[in-house]
Amino acid sequence: MIINASIDLELTQNSGQTSQPPWKKTNDSYSDLVYINNNPAIFNVMQSGKNIDFSYTGNVTEDAAVEKLKEIYDLDFDLNKFYRYLDSYDELKDMAKFCNGLRLFQAKDPFECVISSICSANNSIKRWTKSISDMKVKWGRNFNNHYSFPDVKIFNDLYLDDEEELFETNANKNNNLKACGVGYRAPYMRKASEIFTVEMDLSDIPKMSYDEAFETILEVPGVGPKVADCILLYGFGFRQAFPSDVWIKRIVSHLYFDGKDIKVEKVREFGMDEFGEYAGYVQLYMFHYARKSGLMERLK
DNA sequence: AACCAGGACTCTG
């Protein structure tokens, strides 16, 4: 069925948002395993003009499936209104045309988003997406050749590296976190999953204010300000988050501060004050505008 | 083959 909402699927899938790695691509369609009230379904999406051609299999109602699809691709977000907003500022004018149809790519699973975001720190998109995909194949549930992200309980029992694995058991090898190429982030990830079993419940986050959620998620090992904002934006839809890293710093500094070197922390405050509810989207569009327009090369 | 990029954390002053 055609879902009437403009989006560029290719762009959105490959925009490096830390909710999840890109979905499995077969010919022109992307598919993945999605759970709706614990019922597995395979979602399949394809570009159809400006819209999405959506199909699914699984024991869920069409209404529930479409609703979930809208959540994941943020289809209720009014892109045209956002483009009018961008057009009204000299600094942001050019961005829409370089990123037309780019939308938030939101988490299917908040825990997957947390681990993906921790994994993305000090890392490349290519590398963290491969790590997460490897984890899914190793420890996720298999449903019609698609894999879920392993849940907290499973994650809790994982070994960190070959040594630990060998010491604990003489069974498999390469069945540990470091074998997924996460390096020194492995202990952060395991500690994080421990926290979610004993003292923090991810389902509480949506009930909090942005500030409270930010402070809470910062407590998780391996989560600093940038990663916290990624989790809040891509995992929980807090649009006022403005994830700030070196690239956003360079871009903001170039556009608004005459190239002056400013602290990443100041960039975050500036973005939140300046863009309000659009902060998350502006950050997304800035980054891709810089990539596609050649600005990134010039800022290096 | 030696270097570099990328955030969070830890240690130092």
Add this chain to the structure above:
DNA sequence: CAGAGTCCTGGT
């Protein structure tokens, strides 16, 4: 409290 050094891996 700010600034510097370190962590791992894939890429040049």
